[in-house]
Amino acid sequence: xxxxxxxxxxxxxxxxxxxxxxxxxxxxxxxxxxxxxxxxxxxxxxxxxxxxxxxxxxxxxxxxxxxxxxxxxxxxxxxxxxxxxxxxxxxxxxxxxxxxxxxxxxxxxxxxxxxxxxxxxxxxxxxxxxxxxxxxxxxxxxxxxxxxxxxxxxxxxxxxxxxxxxxxxxxxxxxxxxxxxxxxxxxxxxxxxxxxxxxxxxxxxxxxxxxxxxxxxxxxxxxxxxxxxxxxxxxxxxxxxxxxxxxxxxxxxxxxxxxxxxxxxxxxxxxxxxxxxxxxxxxxxxxxxxxxxxxxxxxxxxxxxxxxxxxxxxxxxxxxxxxxxxxxx
Numbered sequence: 414x415x416x417x418x419x420x421x422x423x424x425x426x427x428x429x430x431x432x433x434x435x436x437x438x439x440x441x442x443x444x445x446x447x448x449x450x451x452x453x454x455x456x457x458x459x460x461x462x463x464x465x466x467x468x469x470x471x472x473x474x475x476x477x478x479x480x481x482x483x484x485x486x487x488x489x490x491x492x493x494x495x496x497x498x499x500x501x502x503x504x505x506x507x508x509x510x511x512x513x514x515x516x517x518x519x520x521x522x523x524x525x526x527x528x529x530x531x532x533x534x535x536x537x538x539x540x541x542x543x544x545x546x547x548x549x550x551x552x553x554x555x556x557x558x559x560x561x562x563x564x565x566x567x568x569x570x571x572x573x574x575x576x577x578x579x580x581x582x583x584x585x586x587x588x589x590x591x592x593x594x595x596x597x598x599x600x601x602x603x604x605x606x607x608x609x610x611x612x613x614x615x616x617x618x619x620x621x622x623x624x625x626x627x628x629x630x631x632x633x634x635x636x637x638x639x640x641x642x643x644x645x646x647x648x649x650x651x652x653x654x655x656x657x658x659x660x661x662x663x664x665x666x667x668x669x670x671x672x673x674x675x676x677x678x679x680x681x682x683x684x685x686x687x688x689x690x691x692x693x694x695x696x697x698x699x700x701x702x703x704x705x706x707x708x709x710x711x712x713x714x715x716x717x718x719x720x721x722x723x724x725x726x727x728x729x730x731x732x733x734x735x736x737x738x739x740x741x742x
Contacts, residue, residue, distance in 0.1 A: 463726050470722035471715055478710040488539065488705040489587045492558070493580040493594055494546070494695035498687040499611040502545070502578050505601070505691070509543035509580060512600065516540045527603075528596030537586035538593060544581065545573045577694065583704070590697035601691055611690045618684050625677045632670050 460467065497505045515524045516538060524535045547564055549556035551572050558579045564571055582593055601607065686692070728735065 459726075459730075463723075466722055466726060467719065470718045474714040474718040475707070475711060477714050477718075478707045481710045482705065482707050485705060486585050487703040488583060488585060489700045490581060490583050490704050491587065491590055491697040491700055492695070493582070493597070493693065493697050494577060495580060496577050496687065496692040496694050497690070498576075498683075498692060499614045499690055500607055502573070502575055506543040506545065506578055508601070508604065508607075509541070509578075509597065512541040512597070513543075527600045528593075529599050530592060530596045534586075534589050534592055534596075537584050537589055539583040539585065540581075541593075541597065542581050544579045546577050546579050548572050548574050582697065587699050590699065594693070594697055598691065598693075602689070604690075607690045615684065615688065618680050622677060622680050622684070625673050625680070629670060629673050629677070632673070 495505075500508075512524065512527065515527065517540075521532065521535050524530070524538070525532055528535070530538075544562070545559045545564065546555045547557050547559050548554060549571050551570065555574055555577065558581075559573075560581070564573065566573070580597060582590065584590065584593065
């Protein structure tokens with residue numbers, strides 16, 4: 414009995430310590446909740462009291478947004494969707510983004526040479542960039558463009574479409590988009606490696622088509638021979654009826670012929686529809702709304718002026734306390 418008493422005492426002490434710990438945690442959480450509630454209440458009251466200068470800051474930001482809109486050049490964006498036929502999408506995106514680098518560096522002479530556009534047309538172009546098109550859910554349907562380039566290449570849910578890319582152009586003259594499209598296509602077609610790869614692809618397709626046509630003729634001949642041999646095994650009986658001297662299961666070759674015809678038609682479609690290095694799937698659309706409108710500037714100016722005014726009001730309201738702290742330290 415003497416050995417069990419200390420053990421029971423230790424258990425009770427542990428229970429008391431645990432209860433005390435929970436009690437302290439409860440008090441701390443209660444203090445934090447009260448402090449947060451008090452801070453929210455003070456903030457709401459302060460904003461209500463200072464509603465006039467804060468409202469004026471928002472109005473001033475809106476007015477400044479209108480001012481910047483009226484005094485700045487109009488900026489428009491439009492997208493072109495290309496199918497790459499002979500080169501990987503990754504290589505094509507990297508190649509087109511050379512134009513993006515030229516635009517960043519404002520290297521207009523190189524842009525004129527690369528795209529065969531005029532100097533005036535180049536001046537209106539602010540940027541040319543190529544991006545991946547993303548298939549969300551891997552269902553074969555393009556869903557959106559990865560403008561931020563933040564999709565992981567190993568992502569199995571949001572996958573990059575491997576034969577299609579998006580080209581975005583930012584310009585001050587949307588009426589020149591057709592000429593810009595021709596300039597981009599000229600830039601792509603001018604690459605000698607791309608030209609050789611495309612010629613190789615077309616030649617290989619033609620060779621494969623010739624082989625498919627030969628195989629289709631062979632299978633068609635085989636089908637005729639097989640039909641003739643099976644027909645010979647049938648002898649006419651008295652009364653004009655047919656009897657089978659040898660029964661055998663007919664092994665048709667129609668499925669094989671249909672498969673070859675399907676491959677042939679697909680190759681012919683690729684050859685006729687996608688005979689160039691790239692094919693335009695979706696043209697530039699002329700935008701009706703400018704990118705740099707009131708909202709474009711307002712989303713930056715309104716938060717900035719509001720927070721700046723709020724900071725000034727807080728400093729003015731607590732200037733005595735701040736002065737005391739400054740004097741003390």
